[in-house]
Amino acid sequence: MNWNILDYEEELIAIRRHLHMHPELSFHEDNTKRYIAEYLEALDIEVTRDVGGNGVLGRIKGTAPGPTIAFRADFDALPIQDLKEVPYKSTVPGVMHACGHDAHTAMLLITAKILTDNRDKIAGNIVLIHQHAEELIPGGALSMIQTGALEGVDYVFGTHTASYLPTGTIAFCPGPAYANADRFTIKVQGKGGHGAAPHETHDAIIAASSLISQFQTIVSRSVDPIETAVVTVGEFKAGDAFNVIADHAYLSGTVRTYQDTIKEKVKERMTQLIQAVEVGYQVTIDLQYEDGYPALVNPVKETEWLMERVAAAGFAEEVKLQPASLGGEDFSYFLKERPGTYFYTGVMNEEMNAHYPHHHPKFDIDEKGLLYGIQTFLTIVENINELK
Numbered sequence: 001m002n003w004n005i006l007d008y009e010e011e012l013i014a015i016r017r018h019l020h021m022h023p024e025l026s027f028h029e030d031n032t033k034r035y036i037a038e039y040l041e042a043l044d045i046e047v048t049r050d051v052g053g054n055g056v057l058g059r060i061k062g063t064a065p066g067p068t069i070a071f072r073a074d075f076d077a078l079p080i081q082d083l084k085e086v087p088y089k090s091t092v093p094g095v096m097h098a099c100g101h102d103a104h105t106a107m108l109l110i111t112a113k114i115l116t117d118n119r120d121k122i123a124g125n126i127v128l129i130h131q132h133a134e135e136l137i138p139g140g141a142l143s144m145i146q147t148g149a150l151e152g153v154d155y156v157f158g159t160h161t162a163s164y165l166p167t168g169t170i171a172f173c174p175g176p177a178y179a180n181a182d183r184f185t186i187k188v189q190g191k192g193g194h195g196a197a198p199h200e201t202h203d204a205i206i207a208a209s210s211l212i213s214q215f216q217t218i219v220s221r222s223v224d225p226i227e228t229a230v231v232t233v234g235e236f237k238a239g240d241a242f243n244v245i246a247d248h249a250y251l252s253g254t255v256r257t258y259q260d261t262i263k264e265k266v267k268e269r270m271t272q273l274i275q276a277v278e279v280g281y282q283v284t285i286d287l288q289y290e291d292g293y294p295a296l297v298n299p300v301k302e303t304e305w306l307m308e309r310v311a312a313a314g315f316a317e318e319v320k321l322q323p324a325s326l327g328g329e330d331f332s333y334f335l336k337e338r339p340g341t342y343f344y345t346g347v348m349n350e351e352m353n354a355h356y357p358h359h360h361p362k363f364d365i366d367e368k369g370l371l372y373g374i375q376t377f378l379t380i381v382e383n384i385n386e387l388k
Contacts, residue, residue: 066124168317181328192247
């Protein structure tokens with residue numbers, strides 16, 4: 001089908017830059033949700049506001065029978081100072097769209113406009129899921145699902161911009177794509193004292209140091225080497241003076257896994273090692289383990305189907321497989337409920353200085369790359385009856 005996508009490029013860029021200049025943090029996206037809802041309402045799309053918090057839903061009815069497809073875009077920003085020198089840099093001190101959520105939103109809004117301009121080409125129905133708070137646990141996906149975002153939906157699809165893939169690239173990752181992304185905090189309580197009298201103390205620093213060392217054996221000696229797991233201690237705080245033995249220490253870190261069985265094995269071993277260190281060093285240790293977003297697992301059938309359709313359509317300069325990541329992504333909740341896939345839209349262009357990694361203070365994108373993401377959404381609409 002000819003969707004005349006280039007006719008919408010100027011508006012696409014204008015939307016993305018407006019959002020980039022006015023970022024809002026997770027759970028505080030009041031102006032952004034209003035902007036999205038008003039844009040969709042102006043297209044005569046049925047809109048539901050404040051879904052599961054700040055989420056926005058739009059519904060487009062097609063003119064022929066077919067399944068109901070959901071497309072999702074997140075729209076929250078990050079607590080990062082924008083250091084780019086561009087006319088559209090963030091106007092909010094300490095807040096910027098450093099992960100491309102402004103681009104995700106712009107792509108989905110223009111996709112909505114193209115579809116409303118071509119309702120006669122739509123078989124089935126389209127649900128537009130504009131999701132808040134992806135960047136901050138507990139996220140917005142689960143609350144939107146619990147409030148009915150997927151009611152009547154047969155398939156769900158989403159995309160993430162990729163600053164490491166050249167513009168024109170659409171990439172796919174069948175199977176595990178993002179990890180269980182969990183957090184832990186640990187407080188070691190010992191008995192402090194004078195640095196010259198260690199025999200009278202239960203040194204929290206020594207105990208915590210031993211625990212960190214022991215944690216390194218979890219992956220190397222307790223997890224099947226064919227499986228994937230990471231245990232990282234990122235914080236270690238203890239002590240206030242050079243001649244005082246600390247009575248407590250604080251640790252925090254992250255656990256990343258793809259398989260729930262491996263996640264549970266890691267948690268079990270952490271608990272066992274903590275108990276051993278408590279006995280060995282005469283301290284008490286409190287572990288707080290926070291489950292993050294579940295692993296995002298792309299169904300193989302729908303992922304390979306879309307990869308084949310995009311390749312056959314011929315609009316992408318490259319269609320490729322993308323390696324899995326140990327990052328976290330709450331689109332995983334949607335894929336736990338419905339089949340679909342989460343694909344990657346390349347936006348890297350070194351000549352435009354659009355090559356910094358996600359979450360970098362100079363993060364930017366080649367906006368032409370967004371046209372390929374929109375075309376992928378439209379390719380799904382064109383061919384979705386094949387998945388019945």
